[in-house]
Amino acid sequence: MKALPLSAGALPAVASTTVRRVRSVRGVAVAFWWVLSIGCFAGLWEAAWAVGWADPLLLPPPHIFLAHFSDQAQAFSSSDVIGEVSTDSAYLALLTTIVASSLRVIAGLALGFTCSVGMGLLIRYFKPFGNITLPTITLLAPISPIAWLPVAIFIFGIGNPPAIFMVFISLFFVMTLSTISQIDAVSRTYLNVGAIMGASRRQLFLHVIIPAILPSLFMTLRMNLFGAWMVVLVAEATGVGSGLGQIVMLARNTFNSSLSFFTMTLIGLVGFLFDVALRQIQNRVLFWVPPSAVGRL
Template identity: 60%
Template sequence: MSGDSVAGRLSAPRAGAWARLSPRSRAALARIGWGIASVGMFAGIWELLWAIGVADARLLPPPHIFLGNIPDQARFFNTAQRWQIGVDASAGPSPLGAVGITVAATSMRVFVGLGIAAVLSVTLGVLIRYFTLLEKLTLPTITLLSPVSPIAWLPVAIFMFGIGNAPAIFMVVIALFFHMVLSTISQIDGVNRNLINVARTMGASKRQVYGRVIIPAILPQMLIVLRLNLFASWMVVLIAESTGVGFGLGQVIMLARNTFNPSLVFFTIALIGLLGFLSDLVLRQLQRRLLYWVPEATGVLRGL
């Protein structure tokens, strides 16, 4: 038996298994494979720079160092007991439990703030275009406050809400609200006029035009805006947590900075990146479920 025939018999089941997968499953596996390759290439370049001495392990530890001992890094996440006088630093949950509590606290602030900002901004954006008087009273102020950095609102959040979850959630809301209101207005102005004219020709009232034509038309783009603002939410909540609103990933970053622990810094950065990626994946699946009538991107311009 020749070597070519043996190799053909071994590869045939693999090819058959791949062929039996649906196109969506093959596309998903391909995306996962390319994602692993992309992250692996980045980590490989980092490791190479460390191996040839370009990156100092004391300042820029490579992935095999800050990911090599996860339990040792996880013990620093026990921040809930850290500032209580007379409490042992080892008290409280286990290291992995502390990581779970910290991740859950930060994720809660991100998604609650994102949800509140989305509901308020889309509602106000629609009402501004629906009622002319409301537009004249609110749009100039919204445009005026939109360029203000979220960091400038941090003292306001502490003055209003003190220390706790509320100021962090407020920071997320205020960072997204004004931009999403302006984006909603822009999307409404960009709705195809032919759709509106057809609805009016069929006797639709202004309320029906907004409810049956305009809002469904802007939903796809608004969900894309929501996904983009998700990453901004993660950045803002870390700033808020670093001021000491409670235990969270931002406080762990500040602890790593104050103790000059680069391994903990990059371990937390990797964790934040993973959480952001998973959050975006959830929103993409939600977008596909809700907007079932919108075709998926085919990438027709890739070959140009």
């Protein structure tokens, strides 16, 4: 029996099905390696406890600090006063604490990304402005974000602003210098081709330079995401309000190692979810970049 050729309309459907199948297989493979990696780490930890190498009071294995989830959640409070007992349910207080830290990170990253990219563009396209500001930015860039904590408290006092400012600072200088570097690295060939085709300076900026620098800027943002979580936890530990950093300090002050590792697990999980969300945004925004180049889990 002679096979009938596929119609032109069927070809896109077949290609779409194939792409979805490949992505599904790839997703399963990635999930497998993630589970295997974390399982091996937890298994080694459990083995160290089983043979007596790890003191359960100092280094409790995962089955200990994760088994009593409801008990650990009792330590969380929606109050801004560390150690104060909340009248809310333990799970609601836990969720409130996670959301408080997450919103500070999101606000700081959004402000830092917007202001730093804008600053980098101004420095490169307005020479007098760049001559005045770039030396100062280069001088301040090596300073650790943690060193800015007293300044943040002096200026903003106690509350959300100093924590958001810390996240902002952790990204601003690095992203500004990265923006300048990426603008300088745009291929002259792209600009020449655009000029030959009659593109105006505005069109070159919007349709050549911005698409050329965005992939690297997103990578810089992702690289600084985890640093943002580090500095917001330090800021919260100083008493800016309810947050995961505050719980870490409570665990330290009460020498509660189980609570400490439980909170560290939450921080790692939330940070991982942030990275997944940022990758999805990256894939949507950089629609012209192949998925393999954008990166995958």
